[in-house]
Amino acid sequence: MVELVAGELRCEIExxxxxxxxxxxxxxxxxxxxxPASELASAxxxxxxxLVPFSNRIANASLVWDGTQHPLVRNNGDEPHAIHGVGWQRxxxxxxxxxQTAMLSYEHKADSAWPFAFDCSHTIRLRExxxxxxxxxxxxxxxxxxxxxxxxxxxVKRSRSRIAFDATGRxxxxxxxxxxxxxxxxxxxxxxxxLDVDHCFDGWDGVAHLRxxxxxxxxxxxxxxxxxFTNDTRDHxxxxxxxxxxxxxxxxxxxxxxxxxxxxxxxxGETMVAxxxxxxxxxx
Numbered sequence: 001m002v003e004l005v006a007g008e009l010r011c012e013i014e015x016x017x018x019x020x021x022x023x024x025x026x027x028x029x030x031x032x033x034x035x036p037a038s039e040l041a042s043a044x045x046x047x048x049x050x051l052v053p054f055s056n057r058i059a060n061a062s063l064v065w066d067g068t069q070h071p072l073v074r075n076n077g078d079e080p081h082a083i084h085g086v087g088w089q090r091x092x093x094x095x096x097x098x099x100q101t102a103m104l105s106y107e108h109k110a111d112s113a114w115p116f117a118f119d120c121s122h123t124i125r126l127r128e129x130x131x132x133x134x135x136x137x138x139x140x141x142x143x144x145x146x147x148x149x150x151x152x153x154x155x156v157k158r159s160r161s162r163i164a165f166d167a168t169g170r171x172x173x174x175x176x177x178x179x180x181x182x183x184x185x186x187x188x189x190x191x192x193x194x195l196d197v198d199h200c201f202d203g204w205d206g207v208a209h210l211r212x213x214x215x216x217x218x219x220x221x222x223x224x225x226x227x228x229f230t231n232d233t234r235d236h237x238x239x240x241x242x243x244x245x246x247x248x249x250x251x252x253x254x255x256x257x258x259x260x261x262x263x264x265x266x267x268x269g270e271t272m273v274a275x276x277x278x279x280x281x282x283x284x
Contacts, residue, residue, distance in 0.1 A: 001037045002094060002102045007128035009280060018043035019050060019092035019104045019122055021153070024131060026280050029214050033154040033236050043088040044076075048153035050135055052087035052106070052120050055150040056200065056227060056246035059178055063115070064253045065146060073113040081177070084152065086113045087120060101125045108140075116145035133276045139266035146249050147264045149274040150223065150242030157230065157237050158212040161192035165226065168203025171245055179246045188228065196231045200246045202262070208239055211283070218279040225262055241276050 001022065002013040012023040012034075020043035023034030032047030043049040061072040061082040072082040075089060092104040104122045108114060117140040125132040135149045155161075170185035177198070185201060204226045208219040221241035230237035244262035245251065252258050258265055264272050 002097050004100055004102060004124070004126040006100050006126040009126055009128070009131065011124070011126050011131055012037060013102055013104070013124060014040060014043075014046065015092045015094050015104055017046065017049075018088035018090060019106065020046035020088070021048040021124075022046050024048070024278075026215055026282070030156050031215065031217060031278065031280055033156060046154075048151055049084075049088040050120075050122055050133075051148070051150035051152055051240070051242060052085045052135065053108075053114060053116070053118055053137055054085045054146070054148040054249070055152075055240065055242040055244065057081040057083050057177060059176075059247050059250045063146075063249055065115075065249065066143065070115045071112070075113065079177075082113075085148075088152075089113075092122065095121075100127065110141065116141040116143075118145070118147070129279060129281060131278045131280070134273065135275075136271055136273045137266075138271040139268055142268055144265050144267050146252075146258070147266045147272055148242065148244040148248065148262070149272060150227075150240055151276050152238060152240050153219075153278070154236040154238050155210055155217065157192050157235055158214060159193070161210065161212040161237065162190065163192055163195070163208065163210055163228070163237065163239065164189040165201075165208035166205050167201035167226065169201065171200045171202070173198050173246075179251075192230060192237050194232050195237075198229045198231075199227070200242070201226045201228065202245065204241075206241075210237070210239065213283055215283055216281050218277075220277045220279065222273075222275040223262075241274075243272075243274060 022037035167187035171179035227240040248263040
């Protein structure tokens with residue numbers, strides 16, 4: 001476990017479980033879903049983890065790319081889809097760390113979970129008032145490959161939690177948890193207590209606000225899509241900056257343009273980079 005401390009903020013990282021954030025606190029108050037790293041069985045139980053090399057779902061765990069069908073691993077229990085890439089289920093290496101910064105890496109060899117080799121670095125830096133993330137992925141395969149990045153932070157939902165952000169569109173979700181159609185949307189400005197949402201918003205301006213009785217968290221990202229998930233049975237809200245629309249590779253194989261969905265196609269040796277910052281301040 002790696003611990004970062006800066007002023008009132010403290011962050012704990014568990015490299016062996018997908019390089020996840022096992023806890024993030026302002027003083028004694030959790031910003032993200034937080035607990036002892038020793039009690040985690042999976043990054044899915046953590047406060048946040050990186051989405052590498054794709055976010056959300058690939059339908060029926062089957063990837064069709066450049067005329068070839070690649071069966072993928074169904075990696076989330078009984079769910080029929082492949083979900084959230086492979087990085088969250090693999091151990092990461094710590095390349096460097098000090099009191100405020102950790103650089104992690106994961107090198108992927110082509111396998112049944114993802115047929116394209118890549119390497120990825122994840123730099124996590126804590127400073128007074130903010131936790132900063134930078135993800136970089138390089139295609140190490142011999143052919144052009146689809147790629148996407150993002151993060152899956154779970155924020156604590158308190159009694160007066162409210163989320164607000166601007167967007168231009170929202171992808172409606174079918175009962176199979178896959179997107180069906182894009183509709184115009186202005187984003188969200190809503191109390192979280194009874195909010196029932198599981199959608200990908202696009203045209204996001206890169207800033208989202210979470211406010212409650214304890215703190216104000218400002219989520220900033222270089223990415224232009226945001227997945228938001230919560231309902232009234234959850235004590236957390238997932239607010240996920242991502243590079244592409246859910247199930248983008250299937251939509252591309254059905255004729256959609258990769259650029260319109262945010263899906264990157266990386267040439268051999270090409271790199272994509274994404275950034276996210278969580279700015280935290282006490283409630284006023």
